Amino acid sequence: MQRRTFGIMLLLIALLLGQVNSAPVSVEKGKLVDSIDELERLYPPAEVCASCHGDVYEQWKVSMHSRSILHSIDIIYSYIKNAVPNDPERSARAKKPGGYKAELMKCFVCHAPQLEQASEKFMREVAQAVIDYYEKKDSKAKNLLERLTVTCYVCHNMKALHPPERPEPNVMYGTKGKGQSPFHAVKRHPYIGNSNFCMQCHGAYLAPDGEPIFCSTIAQSYRDHYVAMGGQLSCQDCHMRAKNRGHTFPGTYVVDMLKEGIGLNVQVRNVIEYKPFAPLTDYTKRNPAAVITVDLINNAGHRIPDGCYWTSKVILELVALDEKGKVVWKGNKEYFEIGLDWYGNRRFVSYEIKDLVDFSLPPREVTTERFYAIFPQDVRKVELIIRVKYYVKSGMEFLVHEEKRILEY
Ligand code: HEC
Ligand code: HEC
Ligand code: HEC
Ligand code: HEC
Ligand code: HEC
Numbered sequence: 404m405q406r407r408t409f410g411i412m413l414l415l416i417a418l419l420l421g422q423v424n425s426a427p428v429s430v431e432k433g434k435l436v437d438s439i440d441e442l443e444r445l446y447p448p449a450e451v452c453a454s455c456h457g458d459v460y461e462q463w464k465v466s467m468h469s470r471s472i473l474h475s476i477d478i479i480y481s482y483i484k485n486a487v488p489n490d491p492e493r494s495a496r497a498k499k500p501g502g503y504k505a506e507l508m509k510c511f512v513c514h515a516p517q518l519e520q521a522s523e524k525f526m527r528e529v530a531q532a533v534i535d536y537y538e539k540k541d542s543k544a545k546n547l548l549e550r551l552t553v554t555c556y557v558c559h560n561m562k563a564l565h566p567p568e569r570p571e572p573n574v575m576y577g578t579k580g581k582g583q584s585p586f587h588a589v590k591r592h593p594y595i596g597n598s599n600f601c602m603q604c605h606g607a608y609l610a611p612d613g614e615p616i617f618c619s620t621i622a623q624s625y626r627d628h629y630v631a632m633g634g635q636l637s638c639q640d641c642h643m644r645a646k647n648r649g650h651t652f653p654g655t656y657v658v659d660m661l662k663e664g665i666g667l668n669v670q671v672r673n674v675i676e677y678k679p680f681a682p683l684t685d686y687t688k689r690n691p692a693a694v695i696t697v698d699l700i701n702n703a704g705h706r707i708p709d710g711c712y713w714t715s716k717v718i719l720e721l722v723a724l725d726e727k728g729k730v731v732w733k734g735n736k737e738y739f740e741i742g743l744d745w746y747g748n749r750r751f752v753s754y755e756i757k758d759l760v761d762f763s764l765p766p767r768e769v770t771t772e773r774f775y776a777i778f779p780q781d782v783r784k785v786e787l788i789i790r791v792k793y794y795v796k797s798g799m800e801f802l803v804h805e806e807k808r809i810l811e812y
Contacts, residue, residue, distance in 0.1 A: 435522040439550050442525075446517040452555045455586065459555075462650035468553035471514045472533070473545070478711065478752050479510055480537040483530045486754055496612070503527065509616050509754065513604040515551035516561060553604075558595070562603055565594045598625060601638040617742065617756040624705035624766065632767040634704055641704055655710060658801050661793050664707055665717065665764070666700030667804045669789050673812065676777050691782050691812035695721065695734070695774040697789060699764055706740065706763040708793065713742040713751045717764060717803075718792040721774060725782045732776045738764050785810040 436442050449469065453460035463469050472479060487506050488494050497503045504526040511518045511529075518529065529551065532544035563576035570576065573587050580591020594600050606622025609615055625638070642652055653660040674692045681688030697719060701707050708715035721734035740763045741749055742756035750756050764770050778785055791804040 434520075435525075436520055437522050437525050439525075439547055442517055442520060443550065445520055446554065446556045446561065448550060449552070449554045449556075455584070456555075459650050463555065466650060466652040467654065467656070468558075468650075468652060470549070471553045472511075472548045472551050473536075475510075475514060475711065476533065476537050476548075479514065480533050481752060482510060482754050483507065483533050484537075503530075505610075505612060509608075509610050509614065510618075511551075512608065512610075513553075513618070515553070516557055517554070518551065558600075562600070563595050564592060565599065596637070596639055598637040598639070601642075602626075605638070615757065616753060617759070618711040618753040619709060620740070620759065621705045621709045624709060628706065629704045629766040634767055636704055638704065655708070655715075655793065655795065655801075658803065661801055661803045664701065664703040665791055665793075665803055666698075666702055667789070667791055667806065668698040668700065669806055669808070670696045671787060671808050671810065673810050675812070687780070690777050690780050691785065691810070692775065692777045693723075693785070693787065693810055695776060695787070695789075697721075697772045697774070699738075699770045699772070699791070701764040701766045701768060701770070703766055705766055706761065707766075708739060708763060710795075711753050712796045713740070713753075713756060714794070714796045715739060716794050718790075718794055719772060720790040720792065721776075722788045722790075723776055723778060724786045724788070725779070726784050731778045731782060731785065734774045734776065736772050738762055738770070783812050785812075 436445065449460055449463060467474055486493055487497050487503070493506055497506045501523065504521065504523050507526055507530060508518065518526065521529065529547065532541075532547045535541035536544035536548055559575045559577065560570045560572075564570050571588075571590075574590050575584070575587045576590050576592045576595055578591065578593065578596040580589055582589055602622035602625070605619045607615060607617050607620055625634075642654075643649055655661065672694050674694055676690040676692040677683070678688040699717075699719065708717055716737045716739035719734075719736040719738075721732075722730060723732040725731045741760040742751065743758040743760065744750050744755050745757050747758075776787075787808040787810060789804075789806045789808070790802065793801045793803055795801075
């Protein structure tokens with residue numbers, strides 16, 4: 404950290420002295436590098452940009468892009484520790500020259516694309532850091548992994564042009580392309596303002612050796628469902644331009660975003676349930692009841708839930724309490740995407756998913772659930788609670804909506 408602050412100070416001094424008129428690229432592109440310092444010379448870290456784009460940097464810092472290995476460490480660890488050495492086909496491929504790196508790039512191509520320039524030796528150090536951080540919370544390992552993120556340079560240079568166009572070094576591509584910077588050239592390119600730019604990473608991926616990796620499937624859902632149903636907004640419209648979200652990129656972990664994504668509309672009507680052919684005067688043959696309709700409206704640009712934790716689900720939960728607070732009725736419905744391996748086994752980690760079954764909430768659609776709740780005879784007043792929750796994984800769940808209705812009989 405200190406070293407980087409020092410680096411920025413040096414940079415500023417150099418700028419003042421007119422020594423630097425372009426980013427400090429001293430390592431030849433195409434050559435593989437052996438350390439994080441060399442890698443950062445090729446792909447300047449966000450802290451370098453922060454000295455002039457402080458506001459954007461602060462936003463980026465709260466986004467998941469700024470911790471794209473640390474935040475995904477559990478499954479990346481399980482891949483490196485278990486899948487690569489123990490899966491016979493994978494470990495055979497990993498033993499070939501360049502093979503270990505190729506297997507790891509199946510995650511890092513999106514989680515830390517800079518590692519494309521890493522040597523096999525450096526890649527093994529990164530892998531060891533993943534293990535040391537996950538198993539022992541090793542601080543040296545953490546320092547390394549903190550520097551391997553979806554940085555400014557990744558988006559504004561490395562991934563900023565539509566392949567096969569190649570970015571030029573030290574050019575920052577943006578949607579405006581105006582202004583002069585002593586540090587870098589500025590060029591306009593519409594691609595970075597388009598959904599396809601985000602879809603490079605936010606979708607199913609085919610590795611160079613042909614293995615499909617399903618981490619996120621947002622791109623497919625966006626294009627084949629949201630757009631197909633008439634949706635016109637881009638990823639940037641909702642995730643950046645709306646409400647000046649800028650570079651904070653809110654998603655699942657921001658409850659306001661979840662509230663915006665899942666609309667809830669509840670209609671309830673009291674009913675008295677009589678036993679067939681019972682006389683209306685016979686109170687022993689009647690039960691208080693309710694018909695309930697719940698509309699869940701997906702306002703996002705893709706299915707909900709999505710994401711790489713294949714445990715994620717949206718839970719609709721209805722609970723009816725009597726006057727004493729005792730549960731007298733329950734209703735429940737869950738929405739999720741199932742990942743399967745080739746053999747039809749349900750799987751929960753990205754590198755095993757090869758086929759999909761979709762029970763999620765589709766975009767631009769209203770999903771309607773109806774319930775007929777029958778309560779015990781003596782109940783005169785019911786409190787009906789309707790909850791919508793977003794469950795990510797064990798121990799992590801967000802309450803998105805909670806509504807209450809009082810029913811009197
Ligand atoms: C995940 C990709 C991504 C990352 C990471 C990213 N940006 Fe951006 N940035 C964009 C996109 C997309 C736009 C255009 C937004 C639009 O069209 O509304 C943009 C716009 C900008 C702009 C011009 C608009 C403005 O807000 O002034 C600047 C400057 C900028 N980014 C700097 C940075 C800096 C500095 C960082 C790192 C701290 C960074 N970006 C990280 C994708 C990214
Ligand atoms: C020495 C100061 C300085 C540094 C360091 C710097 N920039 Fe800039 N950048 C500018 C200036 C000045 C502009 C011109 C536009 C403006 O005034 O905001 C600009 C413009 C941009 C734009 C806007 C492009 C557009 O089309 O709107 C992007 C994107 C950008 N910079 C990204 C970066 C990234 C990424 C880094 C770090 C690798 C970085 N900048 C480092 C000063 C700097
Ligand atoms: C270089 C690959 C890459 C690009 C390009 C990229 N992202 Fe991401 N994005 C990631 C990764 C990796 C994560 C997950 C990090 C984590 O959780 O560990 C992420 C996380 C996110 C999240 C948070 C997800 C959550 O679960 O809450 C949102 C929202 C997001 N990105 C939106 C965008 C948008 C919009 C764009 C285009 C402007 C974009 N991203 C471009 C790789 C990328
Ligand atoms: C119409 C607005 C809208 C559009 C268009 C849109 N999103 Fe979203 N996105 C949302 C909302 C709202 C949420 C929060 C609900 C949720 O978690 O699914 C969200 C959630 C996400 C998440 C976290 C999802 C999860 O379940 O882990 C990611 C990542 C994401 N969006 C990326 C994208 C990308 C990439 C695109 C373009 C291909 C895109 N979004 C287009 C509104 C939108
Ligand atoms: C094509 C790009 C891509 C590849 C390849 C990829 N990921 Fe991801 N990963 C993402 C994006 C984008 C997100 C954020 C998506 C979201 O939360 O919806 C993400 C999120 C995650 C998360 C966090 C999930 C969450 O909901 O917060 C984990 C864990 C993860 N990835 C592990 C892996 C592992 C392990 C691999 C390799 C086997 C891998 N990923 C390969 C793009 C990718």
